[in-house]
Amino acid sequence: MLPIIDRCSEEPIRRQIYHQLRAQILSSELEQGTPLYSTRQLASDLGVSRSTVVEAYDMLLAEGFLESKQGSQTVVAQGVAMQPAKEQPKVPEREPCKPILADFTTGRPDLSSFPRAKWSRLLQQAAQSLTIEDYGYTSPQGYLPLRAEIASWLSRSRGVSVFAENVFITAGATHALRILADLLCGNVGRVILEDPCHKGLYDTLVASNCEIVPVPADQHGMMTDQLTGDERAQMVYVTPSHQFPLGGILPASRRAELIRYALEQEIYIVEDDYDSEFRYTGSPISPLVSMDASRVIYVGTFSKTLFPALRIGYAVLPKELQSRWRYLRMHNDVQNPIVDQAALAMFLSTRGFDRHIRTMKNHYAKRRQVLVDVLKKQFGESCEIFGDSSGLHLAVRINGASFEDNFQSFCRGRGIVVKTMESHCIQKGSHKDQLVLGYGHLDDSDIHNGVKLLKETIRDYRICIV
Ligand SMILES: Cc1ncc(COP(=O)(O)O)c(C=O)c1O
Secondary structure, X not given: OOOOOOOOOOOOHHHHHHHHHHHHHHOOOOOOOOEOOOHHHHHHHHOOOHHHHHHHHHHHHHOOOEEEOHHHOEEEOOOOOOOOOOOOOOXXXXXXXXXXXXXXXXXXXXXXXXXXXXXXHHHHHHHHHOOOHHHOOOOOOOOHHHHHHHHHHHHHHHXXXXXXXXXXXXXXXHHHHHHHHHHHHOOOOEEEEEEOOOHHHHHHHHHOOOEEEEEXXXXXXXXXXXXXXXXXXXXXXXXXXXXXXXXXXXXXHHHHHHHHHHHHHOOEEEEEOOOOOOEOOOOOOOOHHHOOOOOEEEEEEOOOOOOHHHOOEEEEOOHHHHHHHHHHHHOOOOOOOHHHHHHHHHHHHOOHHHHHHHHHHXXXXXXXXXXXXXXXXXXXXXXXXXXXXXXXXXXXXEOOOOOOOOHHHHHHHOOEEOEEHHXXXXXXXXXXXXXXXXXXXXXXHHHHHHHHHHHHHHHHHHHHHO
């Protein structure tokens, strides 16, 4: 069949001819050995210039779909036909998604308050101030001035003494955990995980083929008295400053017990310090790494303090793990983008970051208070809010409620995005009356309307499941 030319298409005519002839060859419509029209003939039949057809044939010749025979006859090459593609089974059409009326997704910062104009200027300055060498393959460990600024930030904000040489830049905390799973567990090891935990990070570990050993967490974090010897365990993952999702702070006695355990078992503790910059009452919690840096790997992220799409986080690593980390990073994604790293280093060095944290802390503290007040107003005595006053989410118990597996989809059907505590649990059954509500990205009216809608939905859900 002659190719059909679409003169309105943006695809050049030579490519249209090439694609259609190639499709005919692949489907055996043009069988091997079949001579093609002469270029002159095809050009005249299609009403195009001969050179256009010559170009299309040349592409097919170069890629081996055609071969030139003696006497300049062009024929379809041998052995290039494929079976015609199987017809794909029809995917049933998805139900159209209900518009979102209330979104309690956790871990979302308020992106509308991010100083975008300032950030754009920093990016521009960074791009100009970097040297030509900086634009090459620099280091799988990360941009040195940024590592130095992170070390300085950790010292002034958390009282942790860290050297730039021990800071390793990542594409966020999730990425850090993925590398650590490879590094420490090598596809076969076990990871001790607080339960409940962040479902996304649980999936990251499972995707790295780690076997998960859950240890229950209560309102104070991991119940360290339930840690048992496990010679296949290679690491313990915890969120001691603000347990995700329950919100507790790991008390000193449990911290000591956890570190003793790691020392005895010769395993590493991964401390995910994902949102502790935002603590609304009292000083920031001292991280676990300040108690013993030999067995604790500290992981931080800029996803909550700045914006998730920045994809910059870091890990502070003990010496003995550093060269293996560099090797893994080098043979994976090589390094972080340089301009973003340099802009962030400037933001930190000029203390713009510190000012941003102060502003956002006040902002989120107010949002948290609005959410607490509205929950109390709507649910009264029947709701109990727990966890430290920090971060971008809170956990709430609705007395007498039982949120089953279908609750989240029931809510979604009403336009509400909300997670149950059980959805973050590895071992199910002990947190059925609790919800986890993110508020960082919600303004006052979102919170008022969202909680009202949530209350009505819980009432209807209870009626439906009785
Ligand atoms: C406990 C916890 N750790 C880590 C992350 C992910 O951070 P990142 O965006 O840096 O991968 C989140 C995100 O919500 C989180 O809640």
